[in-house]
Amino acid sequence: MPTNNEPLSGRRALVTGSATGIGRSTAKRLAADGASVIVNYVGPPDQAESAVKEIEGEGGRALAIAADVSNEEQVQAMFAQALEELGGPIDLLVNNAGIEKPFNVVDMPLEEWNKVIAVNLTGAFLCTREAARGMTKAGIPGAIINVSSVHEVIPWREFSHYCASKGGMKLFMQTVARELAPQGIRLVNVAPGAILTPINQDLIDDAEKRKAVEDEIPLGRTGKPEEIAAAIAWLASPEADYVVGSTLFVDGGMTLFPKFI
Ligand code: BGC
Numbered sequence: 001m002p003t004n005n006e007p008l009s010g011r012r013a014l015v016t017g018s019a020t021g022i023g024r025s026t027a028k029r030l031a032a033d034g035a036s037v038i039v040n041y042v043g044p045p046d047q048a049e050s051a052v053k054e055i056e057g058e059g060g061r062a063l064a065i066a067a068d069v070s071n072e073e074q075v076q077a078m079f080a081q082a083l084e085e086l087g088g089p090i091d092l093l094v095n096n097a098g099i100e101k102p103f104n105v106v107d108m109p110l111e112e113w114n115k116v117i118a119v120n121l122t123g124a125f126l127c128t129r130e131a132a133r134g135m136t137k138a139g140i141p142g143a144i145i146n147v148s149s150v151h152e153v154i155p156w157r158e159f160s161h162y163c164a165s166k167g168g169m170k171l172f173m174q175t176v177a178r179e180l181a182p183q184g185i186r187l188v189n190v191a192p193g194a195i196l197t198p199i200n201q202d203l204i205d206d207a208e209k210r211k212a213v214e215d216e217i218p219l220g221r222t223g224k225p226e227e228i229a230a231a232i233a234w235l236a237s238p239e240a241d242y243v244v245g246s247t248l249f250v251d252g253g254m255t256l257f258p259k260f261i
Pocket of ligand 1: 100148149192193194195200
């Protein structure tokens, strides 16, 4: 149960796409560390509501709010509701919502390209803008943490839209970090490697595919959502107050080019 000694006590957090996967683990961890947490989701509310129940069951505070992060009106309505329900502006935003679907560039429908850029990159922009507006208006510091990917730097065949979104997220984060650091608002990225979550259902279902991915990881195993949540919780905490504009790779060494002689 969170106490006043918890590192995130008094913080108002919003985690996008937190009904499942890394987002869900992050929402749970931030709540355990004392933050009040908005569990953002799209689609049916069941899983978001079960995340809220789990958090409440452990003595934390959480609320589910539906919003498509790529939709400006829905994002603004979500931040307005969060302000009202939590009694102050969000001061800890985790831009986690993300999608991916493989296409060679020659076969990539514009619609699929647009969808990935809209959720992964424009969604991060819209939520960052609203969070920054809220904190600036109230004159309070805070943190904005993007869940990017090792594909912030590693090119991935058939995922040019995804890589463009994550590479874009890196310079977006660094640029806004420069803009907002003078106000005590820190932006950082956490870049996960291969984590066993629903986005990687094929790795969960197919041992051979999983082995091929594990061969790309010096540590020899895929990651757990809790390991990403722990990195996010630390970056959000006062201990990380001097970390600005960095990307923390949490990938078992995947970015070390393990197959390069
Ligand atoms: C993707 C995963 C992939 C991992 C490593 C992540 O950003 O979401 O599907 O397994 O990168 O390639």
